[in-house]
Structures are given as structure tokens and as C-alpha cells.
Amino acid sequence: MADHDSPQEVAAKFIAKVQESPFIMIGLTDGQHSEPMNVKLDDDQPNVLFIFSGHDNRIAKGGDAMAQFVGKGHDFFGCLAGTVSQETDQATFDKLWDNRVEAWFPNGKADARLNRFDIDSAELWETDVALSGRVKMLFGGTIKADESSSHAVVDRVG
Numbered sequence: 235m236a237d238h239d240s241p242q243e244v245a246a247k248f249i250a251k252v253q254e255s256p257f258i259m260i261g262l263t264d265g266q267h268s269e270p271m272n273v274k275l276d277d278d279q280p281n282v283l284f285i286f287s288g289h290d291n292r293i294a295k296g297g298d299a300m301a302q303f304v305g306k307g308h309d310f311f312g313c314l315a316g317t318v319s320q321e322t323d324q325a326t327f328d329k330l331w332d333n334r335v336e337a338w339f340p341n342g343k344a345d346a347r348l349n350r351f352d353i354d355s356a357e358l359w360e361t362d363v364a365l366s367g368r369v370k371m372l373f374g375g376t377i378k379a380d381e382s383s384s385h386a387v388v389d390r391v392g
Contacts, residue, residue: 245281247310248303248310248358249275251305251312252273252303254305254306255305255306256272256274256275257270257271257273258271258273258302259271259301259303260293260301260318260351261292261293261300261301262292262293262299262318263300264297268300268301268302269292272285272286272335273351274330274335276330282350282351283350283353284326284330285348285349285350285351286330286347286348286349287346288346291347293349294320294347294349296317297318298318299315300313300314301313301351310358311358311361312359313356314351314353314355314356315354315356316352316353316355317351317354318350320347320348320349321348326348327343327348330348
């Protein structure tokens with residue numbers, strides 16, 4: 235994630251990492267703690283993460299929210315700000331529902347609520363430490379800026 239990556243390239247890297255490990259920590263900015271949730275992506279709706287939950291889940295009341303993401307290999311990190319609301323489109327609900335979701339809801343779809351997290355902004359970090367930096371991590375030493383990760387701030391476009 236070089237400084238010259240376009241917002242689309244940064245978003246594509248984030249999406250790829252979420253597809254590898256679709257878990258985030260998310261919470262409303264109401265003072266309650268965040269909790270781990272599984273997310274779903276819909277290619278037709280960029281800048282949105284979908285989350286199935288119970289009707290009484292912490293995020294179900296909706297509102298401003300923050301989410302944190304750590305890539306499967308601990309090589310990509312994200313902090314996302316946005317708004318949680320209920321997804322009311324039944325077609326989207328049905329499209330994202332699958333056996334893995336159903337396993338969490340013993341009474342099926344009636345127990346589930348589909349939340350949408352519309353991302354307004356994100357800070358993303360890719361920790362692609364160079365080989366020289368990895369050696370320094372193992373044996374001690376200071377990692378220089380050109381041996382460490384890159385960082386991007388992305389605001390919602392459009």
C-alpha cells in the first residue's frame with residue numbers, strides 16, 4: 235500500500251483481506267464495548283459491510299459506529315468509521331444468507347436481523363516489513379521508515 239495507491243486500490247486490498255478473514259470488532263459510539271462480528275460483502279454495494287445479528291444485539295439499535303479489522307496474517311489493519319442501520323431490502327437479506335449464517339440462528343431467518351455498516355472513512359495500515367526490517371525484529375535494532383509499513387487515510391468517495 236504505497237503512498238501513491240489510489241483509493242480504489244486501497245479499497246481493493248481491504249476487500250481482499252476481508253474476504254480472507256471476514257471478522258471485525260464493531261461497536262456503536264455510545265460507550266458500550268465493541269464485539270466480534272462476521273461480515274458479508276455485496277459487490278453491488280461498495281463501502282458497506284453487512285452483519286447478521288440478533289434483534290437485541292448491541293449494534294441493532296443503529297447509529298454512529300467504529301470497527302476495527304486485523305488481517306488473517308496480521309499484515310493488514312483497519313479502523314473504520316461509519317453508521318449502522320437495518321438493511322430493509324429482503325433481496326439483499328436473502329442474497330447474503332447462507333449455511334454459515336443459519337448455523338447461528340436456530341429458528342432461521344426470523345431470529346436474524348441484517349445490519350448494514352456504511353463506511354464513511356477508514357485508516358488502513360499494511361505491515362509489509364522488508365526483509366532487513368524482519369531481521370532487525372528478530373535480532374534487535376531499529377526499523378527505518380522505508381523498511382516498515384505503509385498507511386492510508388481513505389474518505390468515502392461519492
